[in-house]
Amino acid sequence: MALDLHRRLRACKVDSKLIYGYGSGIAEDPSVANDQNVKAIGTRFTVIVNYLIHRLVGVDILTGNADVLRRAVQACDVVHLHVPHHYYLNFNWFMELIRTSEKSLIVTAHDWWFITGR
Numbered sequence: 001m002a003l004d005l006h007r008r009l010r011a012c013k014v015d016s017k018l019i020y021g022y023g024s025g026i027a028e029d030p031s032v033a034n035d036q037n038v039k040a041i042g043t044r045f046t047v048i049v050n051y052l053i054h055r056l057v058g059v060d061i062l063t064g065n066a067d068v069l070r071r072a073v074q075a076c077d078v079v080h081l082h083v084p085h086h087y088y089l090n091f092n093w094f095m096e097l098i099r100t101s102e103k104s105l106i107v108t109a110h111d112w113w114f115i116t117g118r
Contacts, residue, residue: 002080017076019072020040020083021041021087022086041065046088049062051087061090062090073098080108081105
């Protein structure tokens with residue numbers, strides 16, 4: 001959904017940027033490898049550590065490539081959050097980033113994780 005929305009916005013000449021967690025195998029998605037407006041932030045290290053810590057204490061403590069995400073949020077007008085739950089993002093850190101940047105946040109639910117947890 002997010003990639004489709006990003007591509008439709010770009011087709012309408014909207015300056016859209018897409019930041020996603022990671023593709024299959026905790027790697028960049030080859031279908032967007034040549035798109036300069038799409039970046040993955042999840043790293044193998046971040047995902048594995050967050051997965052293990054989450055299994056032990058129920059939280060994700062790291063954010064992969066946090067500087068990339070921070071710069072993207074600072075540069076944008078609106079943030080669209082779609083799938084924040086695949087062990088690449090410290091959700092509390094992200095929400096604090098949104099709060100302190102005073103950016104508008106739009107949330108669409110990929111699934112019911114926001115209500116049910118993992």
